[in-house]
Amino acid sequence: MANAKKPTSAQLDAAMKNVMQQFGHRANFSGVDRGYRYVKGKRTDEVVVRVHVTRKLPESELEAADVFPKQIDGVPLDVIEGDYRTCSGSTSPAHHQARTRAVVGGTSCGREDGTTGSIGMVVLDKRTGRPGILSNWHVLATARARAGDAVVQPGIMDGGKAGRDQVARLSRWMLDAGGDAAFAELDTGRPWLPLQFGSYTQVRSVRRSRLGERLIKSGRSTAVTEAIVDGEGHYRVPYEVSTGRYEPRDIKGFKLVPVQLGNPGNDELSAGGDSGSCWMHEASGAGVGLHFAGETSPDPRAEHAIACNLDTVFERLELDVARFEDFFDEPAEKNAPPAKAELTPRPDWPDWPWWPWWPFPFPVPGQGPWPLPQPFPPRPPRPFDFGRPVPGLSYDVALRGSENAAKDRIKRLLELFELLKGALKAYGLIIPGLEILTPVDSLLEGPANPRATIARAVNRYTPFANIGLRQVMPSEFLDDLTCTDICATIDAILRGEK
Numbered sequence: 410m411a412n413a414k415k416p417t418s419a420q421l422d423a424a425m426k427n428v429m430q431q432f433g434h435r436a437n438f439s440g441v442d443r444g445y446r447y448v449k450g451k452r453t454d455e456v457v458v459r460v461h462v463t464r465k466l467p468e469s470e471l472e473a474a475d476v477f478p479k480q481i482d483g484v485p486l487d488v489i490e491g492d493y494r495t496c497s498g499s500t501s502p503a504h505h506q507a508r509t510r511a512v513v514g515g516t517s518c519g520r521e522d523g524t525t526g527s528i529g530m531v532v533l534d535k536r537t538g539r540p541g542i543l544s545n546w547h548v549l550a551t552a553r554a555r556a557g558d559a560v561v562q563p564g565i566m567d568g569g570k571a572g573r574d575q576v577a578r579l580s581r582w583m584l585d586a587g588g589d590a591a592f593a594e595l596d597t598g599r600p601w602l603p604l605q606f607g608s609y610t611q612v613r614s615v616r617r618s619r620l621g622e623r624l625i626k627s628g629r630s631t632a633v634t635e636a637i638v639d640g641e642g643h644y645r646v647p648y649e650v651s652t653g654r655y656e657p658r659d660i661k662g663f664k665l666v667p668v669q670l671g672n673p674g675n676d677e678l679s680a681g682g683d684s685g686s687c688w689m690h691e692a693s694g695a696g697v698g699l700h701f702a703g704e705t706s707p708d709p710r711a712e713h714a715i716a717c718n719l720d721t722v723f724e725r726l727e728l729d730v731a732r733f734e735d736f737f738d739e740p741a742e743k744n745a746p747p748a749k750a751e752l753t754p755r756p757d758w759p760d761w762p763w764w765p766w767w768p769f770p771f772p773v774p775g776q777g778p779w780p781l782p783q784p785f786p787p788r789p790p791r792p793f794d795f796g797r798p799v800p801g802l803s804y805d806v807a808l809r810g811s812e813n814a815a816k817d818r819i820k821r822l823l824e825l826f827e828l829l830k831g832a833l834k835a836y837g838l839i840i841p842g843l844e845i846l847t848p849v850d851s852l853l854e855g856p857a858n859p860r861a862t863i864a865r866a867v868n869r870y871t872p873f874a875n876i877g878l879r880q881v882m883p884s885e886f887l888d889d890l891t892c893t894d895i896c897a898t899i900d901a902i903l904r905g906e907k
Contacts, residue, residue, distance in 0.1 A: 442642020515627025525564025
């Protein structure tokens, strides 16, 4: 018997719309996508339309009217289990939850009065040319969002403090079918690097996901993980759209699963606190998705992650990727429009039918009907002030001043990093892949006290003596987590600030 003809992309899209129209009202419906069919736990090469349900039951336990058809419009239909929830909170690896001198992707952040998630990446505002951070709506904005709200790094759950750890101010956001995303402009003088913490990769472009490709992400809770794009479609997630009131939103994006079928190593792709992290293609440097949901099942086979499309987020929020050369370029002279009132949008699809009333009791407080859009008038931005220096945070002193001073500071740190690499290499301490954000604890193999070893190498390296560096003690590096921190400490000593 000849193999059945594969459905086209247009046929798959049309079938997904029909699934949404026919079955989207069901209480256990949690999404629809195009993706691989699984047979007895093994992934096949067949791409079908998949209906997602919060709990999958055997057909023998269902009423005839509740059984999904085997195909729709001639396109094969499959049913998979997926109960999706946003990923904020929880615990995390020490380095990813720590305060960093330079703002980078994959580290802890959040509202000064709210949840804790991950910085997805440093981006540029197309309106002003200024740098900022990209994360989720439910991490940086929430239903309490006002333009100008403070963002801290690390987040409150990781010890971040209002005022002291403020790095940015909320600028604009979105929560609808296009994605769960928010952009916050970095405070003047705040150092940043266009890198992902832990993987030390750089996002150089954005594009749509591709079925079957491998992506990596760096997040606050599970650090650097790798996964395969298993499906592309729409996924239903409940959100707190106002205090105590939850409503589901259907968000377009893609689903990721572990690289090994069945997840025999019990790998965690994501956990609470990874919300906002960026899924990217490592080899090409293409940013693909913004992580916003996952699962809490103890079954390793159920492990998955959900991301919205990064290209849509960039277009809607008017963003561009940040590059190393942007350190040394002046921001474009643009007259940014005044902040506008934002809305918590209705969960409608621009070109799909929807229902004005939710037809079933939602299983969390604050069930439907859908709320009308609620305007959030902008709050005038407050002037930024570094305030008094904080002990142990040398950048609070060294980075006072204009944005040009901050750029000069970053350039100086990069120059000191080249000297540091020379010192480590001269004494046989360098490892492959050394980057400016390489963690100190993984920098050297073997020594019980890597900071003492680094201090000895620096003290013996002639170029450091030639630029006037006095003898350094291991204790002066105790609070340093990365090569960036080591260089900042050396710079502070050279300036007589430490």
